[in-house]
Amino acid sequence: MTTTALIPRRHPDTPRRVPAGVATFARLLRIEPPTSAEFDRLGEALCEGDPPMDEVVEAMSADGIATMRPVFEHALAHGIANTPDAPDYLVSFFEVVEATPEWVDHARIAHAAQAMNASGADGLFVARDVSLIGGYAFSGFNQTLLRTGALEKGSNTRFAETSQWALDVISDGGLELFGVGYRSTLRVRFIHSLVRRHLLAADDWDVAELGLPINQTDMAATLVGSLVAPSLGGIGIGIVHTPAEYGAIGQLTRYVGWLMGVDDEFLPTGFVDAVRLLHHTSAALSTPDETSPILARPMINDPLTWSYSRLPAIRRRIARSQHLSISTYFLGRSAMSRLGLPTDTLPWYPPLRFPINAARSALALLPGGRARASTRGRRSQLRIMRVMESRPVTIGDTTHLASHTA
Structure with a gap:
């Protein structure tokens, strides 16, 4: 499903302000803003699907x-x-x-998965409290989410599904042919196409305004937002990888995007190029509107439903404050306000965890240290998944098209 060179009205006339963290890393890596031609191309790709x-x-x-x-x-x-x-x-x-394309290097992908697992639960928290919540400022995404049951199924389950997909991707051998990450990624691609077909048939989907549902620009932004942005944000909480590991994360992201149906022109060629893609798509998509707080606000109280085995009432309230503090620390109070989130939370958790994670990042450089960190981090990720969702997570369950994907 692709239309001809139409740029939908949702595409802004000029690049929007990029989230502060992304802009900072772009400057450090000497990444230039999108040119006029690049910016227009991102607008055109809003009308391109996955044929x-x-x-x-x-x-x-x-x-x-x-x-x-x-x-x-x-x-x-x-x-x-x-x-x-x-x-x-x-x-x-x-x-x-x-x-499998010749450029895929499964040894590097395994290296990336090991590093990403080593990020542990804090890596998942950055993905939740920064990438996902901050992503609700990309209001073009929200139109699809609201029409496919995001409110009815709940933000907690949606994040659990996204996390399960990511954990499948970085599992041991997950991206080998027929591996669990390979299968999960192609299932997500299938569901995306079902959603695209369903929404285009609906009377209230305006292509001239919104472009195609789950289009190339949105998919590219989601790809780097899910797999690269948490690695960038992790630096702010003390989770640091080696240059080789960051390069490997770029390789993993490229292959996942290829499996997901992202066009070659929007596949990152390395980690720095992935940051460039994150910067450019953010400039095209960061346009909060009234849907942003509608989707972001429910996440405030999700930790109050989590299944802690000991002292649940106390730990749920601590978790609520913890996750708001992460969002405040990374997004800033003005972004929190635009998302309809509390602006009076002290950003206490990241400074508390920074020295712990930094020390672990240093220890991982010792012989065998990265493997040990990966094993420990994977355990903590699976543990927090059980806390967030006590029942097994089924990818695609948060869309009302789930009956088609069972």
């Missing part, structure tokens, strides 16, 4: 999603060559997806 997957979903819908979904899942897990009676459109799609 290979959109064609698959169209054909599956004609054959019956309920009938064809098990065939799709079998190909995900076992390969298209081992999937009997797969229709030609699935064969064509999976032959491309399974032909």
Whole structure:
């Protein structure tokens, strides 16, 4: 699904103010703002979808999603060559997806996953309290979320789903062919296409105003926002990687984006290029509106529902203050105000954790230190996932199209 060179009205006339943290790193890395041509291209890409997957979903819908979904899942897990009676459109799609690009270096991807696991629970907290909450200022995203059940299903479950996808991606061997991260990423891509098809058929979706749902610009921004922004933000809380690890994170992000259906022109070529993409898409998309507080405010009290095994009432209130403090520290009070969030919270948690994380980052440089840090961090990530969501997380459950994705 792609339209011709239309730039929808949601695209601003000039670049918007980039979040302070992103702007700071861009200056340090000597990243220039988008040129006029680059900025216009981001506007055009708001009307470009994912034709290979959109064609698959169209054909599956004609054959019956309920009938064809098990065939799709079998190909995900076992390969298209081992999937009997797969229709030609699935064969064509999976032959491309399974032909891993030559530039993919699985050793570097494993290196990146190890570093990202070593970020531990604090890495997840930065993803939640900075990337996700701050992302609600990108109001173009919000139109899709609000129409696919984000309020009904709840912000806590949505973040748990996003986190489960990320943890699948950075699991041991997760991005090998048919690995859990490979499968989860292609499932997300499938769900994106279902959502795109559904919303375009709705009477209230205005392409001239909004572009396509889950378009190339939005997907590129979400890719680097999910996988690169937390690594940048982690520096502010003492989580520091080596230059080689940051480079490997860029490689992992590129491959995940390729699997997700992001066009080559929006795939980062390395970590610095990923920061450039984050900076440029932020300049095009950072336009808060009345939907921003609608989606951000429910996250304030999500920690009050978390399942702590000991002293739950006290720990829930501490967690609420903790997560507001992280948002305040990184986003600043003016951004908190625009998002409809409290502006009187002291940013106490990041300074408290900084020396602990910095010491752990230094210890990880010792022989075997990164492997130990990765194991410890992975345990803490899985533990906080159980605290946030006591039931198993199903990717796609926060959209009312979940019945099509089961």
